[in-house]
Amino acid sequence: MQVLKTTRNLILLLTLTGAMSSCKIFKKKxxxxxxxxxxxxxxxxGNFNVAKPKDIKAAPGLVFVQGGTFTMGATQEDVMGDWNNVPRRITVNSFFIDKTEVANVHYREYLYWLTNVFGGAGMDSIVEEAKPDTLVWRSELAYNEPYVEYYFRHPSYNYYPVVGVSWKQATDFCIWRTDRVNELTLMGKGYLDAKNQIKRSLNGSGQDNFNTKAYLLDEYQATPGRTATSNKNPLKDANGRPRTKVTFEDGILFGDYRLPTEAEWEYAAYGYIAENPQRKSKGAKRGEELIANKQIYAWKNNGYDNVRYTQKSAYQGAFLANFKRGAGDNMGVAGGLNDNAAIPAEVSSFIPNGYGIYNMSGxxxxxxxxxxxxxxxxxxxxFNLFRGNEFRKIDMSGGQGNLRDDKGRIKTVLEDDSTLRNRRNYQRSYATNYxxxxxxxxxxxxxxxxxxxxDKSRVYKGGSWNDRAYWLSPGTRRFLEEDLSTSTLGFRCAMSHYGAAEGLSNKSKTGQFFPPRRNKR
Known part of the structure; x- marks a missing residue:
């Protein structure tokens, strides 16, 4: 009897489930x-596709930096007599930045790709232009030839920061990195056919290589992957058919890797993020005025004495950065090396700052x-202080289908100033010297x-293995021509963050939200 009753209940449950499904009770509105x-x-x-608002994930190699206001500029005594950075309060919006400096192995990956794509197409000059200048290690009165030969190429130096790279070369690397990350993203999600894509790219494709902007402008024709042609493809056209082309509005592609602005770099270097010790509930965290004193270096003053670790532990007395302690002292004495690095050290060495970023000092x-x-x-x-803007537009002189340059990138030209006369926010396309x-x-x-x-002088910051401690302060700054390089100069990439400033949460929203008030009638 009990078995019969259980069977009867099960049949009734299945019947009700089927009825509710047929009535579309569970269908999402x-x-x-x-x-x-x-x-x-x-x-x-009409199938107007609107992606669900969500916070973007950190792209490969990047960490999230929550923006805010800070005092930018050197505030300690300027021992160099070169006061070129008057302190001022500014605000930087949230962004992403590399956890470490770009290493030799990363740059060799870039050259490997260039060699396969352009070398096979007989465009070797593009590969040659990208190579770092290893001769930056040479000196008339020092024996540095081993570094000329091995620093960039030997596996022992794989994860040491790449040097000898000019500002222009670093910028090109950022563009390449954007395209490789987005290409892999589209392949991973099935919108590009991975096998065909890799074979096509690495076999001398030359100009016809994957470029994010060219893809979005239909200047790059790719073979769709399984997801793109499947009926399960969440992207649909106006007739409800699977859409093989991804747009930026779909929220799938990442933004552009680029060099950080000086303001972003300096803000990230200080690691201005702290927990409120009085926080007892979610609403008690306000984050206002948590930084009482200006830091000298990229690590917090608490627990450190300038460049040494001072808290009682196995690390007490250890140097926190790779720098030159004094004349003729690049690493200390045998048996007691202070920073344990005569030249650049591995990119993940030394202490990270509050954002978990390595070697912003030294x-x-x-x-x-x-x-x-x-x-x-x-x-x-x-707000988002930056000098160096050039407002450009797509070069349409060659007509649709011919918008790419010899590297496969979309060609651009400066906007015509005559068309900007009626604008209020800017009237010149070349704003570098504004x-x-x-x-x-x-x-x-x-x-x-x-x-x-x-206008070709570019800022560099942070201090190096061959600099005194003064230059390790994020507020200090120097410059070099954009087509030159040195053995003490490398780079890291950044990326803009879209959406709520707090970031990294689907629940984050811009602004403060309060319960709705009901009008009394």
Whole structure:
């Protein structure tokens, strides 16, 4: 009897489940437009595809840096007599930055790809232009030939920071990295056929290689992968058919890798993030005025004495960065090496800062995106400060289907100033020397005559293995021509963050949200 009753209940349950399914009780209601009332992602109403708002994940190698306000510029005594960085309070929006400096093995990966793609197509000059200048190690009065031969190539130096790379070469690396990460993302999600894609790219494809912007502009025709042609493809066209082409609005592609701005780099270097010790609940965390004193280096003052670890432990007295302690002292004495590195050390060595970023003080200096100018308190905006803008547009002179240059990138030209006359926010496409070195400022730098500053002078920061401790402070800055390089200068990449400033959570929203108030009637 009990068995019969159980069977009867099971049949009833299955019947009810089927009835509810047929009535579409469990069907999710389509998202609706608040301005037109039409449904999104509904094939019966045009199928306008709207991806669910979500925070982007950190791309390979990057860590999230929550933005905020800070005092940018050197605040300690300027022992160099070169006060070119007047302190000023600015705000930097949230962004991503590399956890470590770009290493030799990463740059060799880049050259390997260039060799297969362009060398096989008889475009060897592109490969040659990308190679680092290993002769930066040479000196008339030092024996550094082993570094010339082996530092970049030998496996022992795989994870040492790449040096001898100019600002231009570093920028090209960032573009290449963007394309490789997005290409792999599309292959991994099945929107590009992986086997065909790899074979096509690494067999002398030359100009016809995958480029993110070329793909989005239909200047690159790829073989769709399994997901793209499957009925399970979540991307649909207006007729409800699987859409083989991914757009940026789908939230699948990553943004551009690039060099960090000087403001971003300096902000990330200080690692300005802290937990409120009085926090007892989620609402008690406000994060305001947690930094009472300006740090000198990339690590917090608490627990450290300038460049040494001072807390009682096995690390007490250890140097926190790779730098030159004094004349003739690059690593200390045998049996008691202070920083244990005569030249650059591995990119993940030494102590990370509050964001978990390594070697923002010491090891190698790092290129940033900015054009160099001696700053004053009025030079630039106080939000996302940057000098070096060139506002460009796609070069359509060759017509659709011919928008790519010899490297496979979309060709661009400066916007025509005559078309910008009625704009309020900018009226010049070349803003690198805006109000400082252009006709409107009545300032001229006289490059090569009275100064070495020009529109090709790029900022680098951070100090190196061959610099004194003064240059390890994130507030210090120097410059070099964008096509030159040294044995003490490397780089790391950054990426803009989209969405809520707190980031890394699907629940994060911009602004403060309060319970809705009901009107009394």
């Amino acid at each position: 389509p998202q609706q437009s608040a301005v037109t009332g039409w449904n999104y992602n509904d094939k019966n109403q 090891n190698v200096n790092e290129w940033v995106a900015d054009v160099y100018r001696p700053q004053n308190s009025l030079d630039g905006d106080d 109000l400082d070195g252009d006709s409107s400022s009545f300032v001229y730098y006289g490059y090569g005559t009275t100064t070495l500053i020009s």
